Amino acid sequence: MFPTLDPLLHSELRLAVMSLLISTEEAEFPYIKEQTGATAGNLSVQVDKLSAAGYIEVEKTFKGKKPCTICRITPTGQKAFEAYIQALKAYLNITK
Amino acid sequence: MFPTLDPLLHSELRLAVMSLLISTEEAEFPYIKEQTGATAGNLSVQVDKLSAAGYIEVEKTFKGKKPCTICRITPTGQKAFEAYIQALKAYLNITK
DNA sequence: ATAATTTGGTTTATAAAATAAACTTGTTTA
DNA sequence: TAAACAAGTTTATTTTATAAACCAAATTAT
Numbered sequence: 111m112f113p114t115l116d117p118l119l120h121s122e123l124r125l126a127v128m129s130l131l132i133s134t135e136e137a138e139f140p141y142i143k144e145q146t147g148a149t150a151g152n153l154s155v156q157v158d159k160l161s162a163a164g165y166i167e168v169e170k171t172f173k174g175k176k177p178c179t180i181c182r183i184t185p186t187g188q189k190a191f192e193a194y195i196q197a198l199k200a201y202l203n204i205t206k
Numbered sequence: 207m208f209p210t211l212d213p214l215l216h217s218e219l220r221l222a223v224m225s226l227l228i229s230t231e232e233a234e235f236p237y238i239k240e241q242t243g244a245t246a247g248n249l250s251v252q253v254d255k256l257s258a259a260g261y262i263e264v265e266k267t268f269k270g271k272k273p274c275t276i277c278r279i280t281p282t283g284q285k286a287f288e289a290y291i292q293a294l295k296a297y298l299n300i301t302k
Numbered sequence: 303a304t305a306a307t308t309t310g311g312t313t314t315a316t317a318a319a320a321t322a323a324a325c326t327t328g329t330t331t332a
Numbered sequence: 333t334a335a336a337c338a339a340g341t342t343t344a345t346t347t348t349a350t351a352a353a354c355c356a357a358a359t360t361a362t
Binding site: 114 | 210
């Protein structure tokens with residue numbers, strides 16, 4: 111009846127991050143921070159969780175002399191995001 | 207960009223309860239428990255929260271000699287549910 | 303030159319939430 | 333009348349989300 115909602119995605123900030131990455135394919139940490147309005151600390155933690163789950167990959171490079179953290183969604187992450195949307199539909203009463 | 211998701215609704219069990227009540231208009235505690243698969247304790251807590259927020263109303267009656275707890279969604283609850291769905295859309299990239 | 307500020311984060315501590323286990327009250331059944 | 337059951341509630345535990353504090357390097361101001 112009500113499928114479980116992937117707890118990794120059922121989180122406001124992580125969902126926002128995934129939402130951004132689904133459409134941009136690649137985004138830098140400060141950009142995600144600005145778009146989501148999150149604090150750096152919170153974002154850092156949530157990015158780690160998504161990365162640990164294999165939903166995104168995180169590349170640490172440099173932009174000139176400044177460190178630069180780039181995030182990309184993985185195929186696993188895309189599938190999980192799609193599945194989450196499908197599961198949500200059971201809750202949102204599309205059965206009107 | 208990403209609107210805040212009503213924390214009262216952004217909870218798996220509370221969302222399931224609201225989802226049920228949106229379509230049934232009235233449901234007994236044991237029925238909700240069965241449909242959601244929740245434990246009685248968890249359900250009791252979450253029903254209290256929805257009730258405290260004015261999203262549902264809880265009527266305690268008897269069915270013969272047995273206590274019977276009936277839940278109904280309120281107009282406030284209906285509006286909040288609709289608003290939650292709208293807010294979610296910003297996260298789910300309907301912009302394909 | 304060096305002190306102060308900014309950038310780009312991470313780590314740690316705290317507050318809030320979700321969840322289940324344990325308990326209560328009354329009823330039905332053995 | 334003792335045991336089991338129904339319908340919840342309360343309490344305790346675990347998880348989670350979040351921000352505050354921190355760190356290192358680079359840039360800017362004095």
